[in-house]
Amino acid sequence: MGSKINRKEFLKKGTLAGLGASMIPSNIALGKKAPAFIQGKDDRKARIAVIGVGSQGGNIVQGLTFQDDVIIPAVCDINPERVAHVQKMVVDAGGAEPTGYSNGPKDYINLLERDDIDGVAIATPWELHTEMTLAALKHGKYCAPEVRGAFSLQECWDIVRTSEETGMPVMLLENHNYYRSELAVLNMVRQGIFGELIHGQCGYQHDIRYVKFRPGAEFGEKGERAARWRTNHSLHRNGDLYPTHGLGPIATIFDINHGNRFVSLTSTATKSRGLQAYVREHGGKDHPNADIQWGLGDIVTTVLKTARGETIVINHDVNLPRPYSNMGRVQGTKGLWMEDNNSIYLDGMTPKQWHSFDPYREQYEHPLWKNFLEAGVRGGHGGADYLKTRAFAQAVKRQVPTPIDVYDSVMMLAVTPLSEQSIARGSAPVDFPDFTDGKWVNKKPSFGLDGDF
């Protein structure tokens, strides 16, 4: 613990404290209507930089530009074209041009050294997240890394310990936590509509082969965009590489780390066929990539057990042709919700068959979505990209904890290495670490409590 850093020391440099908000250039967009529900009573601003502004980082910048109380002082990317692209995006939205950082892989440190930045979002390739997260925390910034899966449990612990030592929050930018149906289900669960929870299902079921190979059947050095770096993980690894979209909302619904926790999991992978078939179809049988043996099983099924005795099943299914689905299911002693047929059944309903979820979503609309609908839905992924960046920005602006905290964040990330371990050991059960060191027993839920953020 020799490197333990006092929170106050960090807060001295580079936070909102002591900065007059009126001194700060503003991104307030002329002509853009501010959502009625988002503004605080004062004119403070959240100053948020974005590191990594490719496709997903660009979404984050866009989400931030929608918010009148956010300033984007700086953006960083190894690719200067992407920096220029989002600089223009901010200017077009009426904000001051952010400083661009594009001078090699460590230029982000220069961004972090600035004391006019309160928080950073990180949307670089997965391998860089932990290094950048730790650096951001040590520079006294709120930190919002994009979603992925971790590589080791140790990096999860490093993130936890550094957040604890610096006092700086970490919020995984999981947009699915903010999906409308999922938030309505959360609302219903908290009102006891489903009774005592028993079982959940979720997953990332998304045909992303066109992301893994671009152009055509290329990836790696010949690939473009995410195909440059993401696809190699499918070559070398076998596990649930992307658990958070399914797990994010389910974890809040099942109070994970807030009165509950995961205790163990098993994970089982199928053979790998989808990627090779895609390469052969799009590159031909003589393509240099045609005979590659991929490490990642096409479908990975993970079964988690909770301290309260529930089970959660997560599917990872990204290499095969299929419609998008998160396989959502939330089941308790009084009924269940199912995403795939947009249905619900509650005890006593007649006939004893699936009923449409639509009227229930309306009846139990989450306050956050009530406000969002009133203000006007905006942003990518049905508005969820806006809500997630807004939640982070509000926490930064108000200097309060993020609604998804560091323990929630690493809990989601940790599924990946645990899944890999279980598969490598023939689906043996593996223990799920308690990253809270027992705090989960008394922690109250912090996510989606009201219509604020």
Next chain:
Amino acid sequence: MGSKINRKEFLKKGTLAGLGASMIPSNIALGKKAPAFIQGKDDRKARIAVIGVGSQGGNIVQGLTFQDDVIIPAVCDINPERVAHVQKMVVDAGGAEPTGYSNGPKDYINLLERDDIDGVAIATPWELHTEMTLAALKHGKYCAPEVRGAFSLQECWDIVRTSEETGMPVMLLENHNYYRSELAVLNMVRQGIFGELIHGQCGYQHDIRYVKFRPGAEFGEKGERAARWRTNHSLHRNGDLYPTHGLGPIATIFDINHGNRFVSLTSTATKSRGLQAYVREHGGKDHPNADIQWGLGDIVTTVLKTARGETIVINHDVNLPRPYSNMGRVQGTKGLWMEDNNSIYLDGMTPKQWHSFDPYREQYEHPLWKNFLEAGVRGGHGGADYLKTRAFAQAVKRQVPTPIDVYDSVMMLAVTPLSEQSIARGSAPVDFPDFTDGKWVNKKPSFGLDGDF
């Protein structure tokens, strides 16, 4: 192998061989239209007795009475009222009254001693199936036990070895193998529509609390019908107690034991809440059963791995309020079928969303169902009860192997003790025995090959 019994010895007593069909009293129902597709070219009859004629055994008798080439020489039940009930059912259907056997728990042996019986169906409480199956085989009868889960792997081996030694077939009476959509999917898989198979899901998701408690909150000695004997299994056991309805069709689709096999599984159970809640709701909090701690987790998730590298997930979900569903999903490199939203997606379909399965079911209607529809659908469970008893009867009549054989039968039964073992060991993976002793490598599929039976 001292008890090895030559098939011919068995065939000498009590089979069709040497019996003139014209000598046999017939159940041919006057005025009943024979399904066009079922009759052989000769007038042979299958002589089938039923042991255990409660609710499910009554369904079997009904299914048999629909068939003009079946004779029911005898029925057996410890309860003389049930014997009388099904005797009347046969007579009402135009058949000769079967002899009733009701003189205590061993009277079924006297039934088996008869040499005018070629096959027996067994629908007694689960604990009696193996004893009766072995006795039937040793008496040279084709044997068709109803579905359940086994208690031990040893009883599965005993059934296999006795069938091998006597040469008499065993066919688990799994009606779901004969469901219309599932057979269409099987047809599609065999035509390569889904490409190479990768993943399947299935289950028994059926709120049977009203079966486990009858009347009111009673079971065991004070219970009625299946509540007398079935409910105790939920008290003492924790595992997938009823895997075959989901697994039956999936096993045929994935060629299990016919070029493929299960190699291992993990199983994970939730806490148990549903049964206690039901007792309290229907019996009150002061009911003597209100505080019982039930052994069976409300939802049991089992993940099987196959020799070909596919995964199969089975859900057991029978203690909670819910609509009926077998959770069917069959997924390959070219697309997938989903039961719960009656949908399909095949590579290249636009838009990239779920499409109705209805036109595909029609296009790929299984020949068996084409014939069945033409002949007129009849019998319980949408006709599946008729088709399963008919399949058994045709095999008996023609003296050919049953389409679901002894290896297929015990494979389905064995999931239960394996699931119990895995749960007891904290979801540890357990090996799935190869009941075929390697024959699966060269065995061709035998189920649903054409429109015959």
